[in-house]
Amino acid sequence: MARSALDEMTESGAFNRTPSTFRDFISKDKTSQFPAESGRYHLYISYGCPWASRCLAFVKLKGLDKAISYTSVKPIWERTKESDEHFGWVFPSSTEEPGAEPDPLNGAKSIRELYELASSNYVGKYTVPVLWDKKLKTIVSNESAEIIRMFNTEFNDIAENADLDLYPSHMQALIDEANEWIYDRINNGVYKCGFAKKQGPYDEAVEKLYDALDKCEEILSKQRYICGNTLTEADVRLFVTLIRFDEVYAVYFKCNKKLLREYPNLFNYTKDMYQIPGMSSAVNMAHIKKHYYGSHPSLNPFGIIPVGPGIDYSSPHDRERFGS
Numbered sequence: 001m002a003r004s005a006l007d008e009m010t011e012s013g014a015f016n017r018t019p020s021t022f023r024d025f026i027s028k029d030k031t032s033q034f035p036a037e038s039g040r041y042h043l044y045i046s047y048g049c050p051w052a053s054r055c056l057a058f059v060k061l062k063g064l065d066k067a068i069s070y071t072s073v074k075p076i077w078e079r080t081k082e083s084d085e086h087f088g089w090v091f092p093s094s095t096e097e098p099g100a101e102p103d104p105l106n107g108a109k110s111i112r113e114l115y116e117l118a119s120s121n122y123v124g125k126y127t128v129p130v131l132w133d134k135k136l137k138t139i140v141s142n143e144s145a146e147i148i149r150m151f152n153t154e155f156n157d158i159a160e161n162a163d164l165d166l167y168p169s170h171m172q173a174l175i176d177e178a179n180e181w182i183y184d185r186i187n188n189g190v191y192k193c194g195f196a197k198k199q200g201p202y203d204e205a206v207e208k209l210y211d212a213l214d215k216c217e218e219i220l221s222k223q224r225y226i227c228g229n230t231l232t233e234a235d236v237r238l239f240v241t242l243i244r245f246d247e248v249y250a251v252y253f254k255c256n257k258k259l260l261r262e263y264p265n266l267f268n269y270t271k272d273m274y275q276i277p278g279m280s281s282a283v284n285m286a287h288i289k290k291h292y293y294g295s296h297p298s299l300n301p302f303g304i305i306p307v308g309p310g311i312d313y314s315s316p317h318d319r320e321r322f323g324s
């Protein structure tokens with residue numbers, strides 16, 4: 001069982017992500033084991049992590065800030081225990097790292113400790129996001145694709161933007177289809193490029209990545225969002241990768257065939273997404289850069305963080321041409 005993403009390699013040198021293990025659901029049904037209640041759940045994230053960031057984006061977009069509290073860990077992985085060699089997400093002991101905070105609920109020193117509190121026989125990676133139940137003192141879910149679905153529908157009695165439905169029933173087939181290729185070729189695709197240990201798997205992943213980016217560029221030349229002129233979950237899922245693309249993946253994961261800013265529609269779309277009220281507070285570029293460039297010594301032994309490009313995603317874009 002992999003203890004960290006860098007262990008998730010097949011014999012052929014390709015990166016192969018292991019599935020998440022805590023897969024319970026919060027429900028609007030008050031009699032369920034995990035009922036949607038204001039103040040009951042806490043989201044542990046890293047601003048560096050795209051999967052955790054998409055959950056935070058949903059908290060912000062749905063107006064769940066008052067109902068669901070959250071904490072970010074420090075961006076750079078550290079030793080999680082004196083007694084072994086595991087490196088992973090840790091909490092700061094004070095507020096020394098802007099954006100990161102000590103664990104307010106359990107006083108845990110690491111995300112690993114939360115997994116150990118939730119399950120005494122857990123084996124696997126200690127990943128973020130972690131959706132924590134304060135009442136039962138356990139992990140509800142560590143799968144972001146499912147956490148965002150819960151945030152979209154189950155808290156609508158308390159969400160400030162209850163009317164915003166990012167997975168409407170009449171669009172679900174379309175969204176699922178988009179998610180599938182975007183996840184495989186783009187969201188996870190950049191990791192397959194960056195973590196490949198042999199040329200063949202890298203070549204294959206990078207070709208699929210750029211085919212998919214070209215496809216997005218084409219779609220976005222005709223409509224404002226990936227599934228039409230309505231914002232959906234598929235856009236939030238795509239955005240978290242695009243916002244990291246030129247700052248990190250182009251350099252660190254060797255995704256340099258073309259930069260995001262060389263795709264006019266994708267680039268303007270990323271700005272458009274960034275400017276949706278609430279979205280920018282799910283993006284902390286200092287944490288993003290520190291995390292990637294600092295957490296995998298085998299990829300970047302000296303942990304040097306490249307200076308550029310420092311793109312201003314709040315600058316004007318041309319997406320209003322499709323209406324709002």
Ligand SMILES: N[C@@H](CCC(=O)N[C@@H](CS)C(=O)NCC(=O)O)C(=O)O
Nearest residue numbers: 004005049051126127128142143144
């Ligand atoms: N399937 C998970 C994946 C989460 C994930 O891979 N998180 C990474 C950070 S980007 C992590 O915490 N990795 C810890 C490690 O590899 O030890 C989800 O989407 O929620």
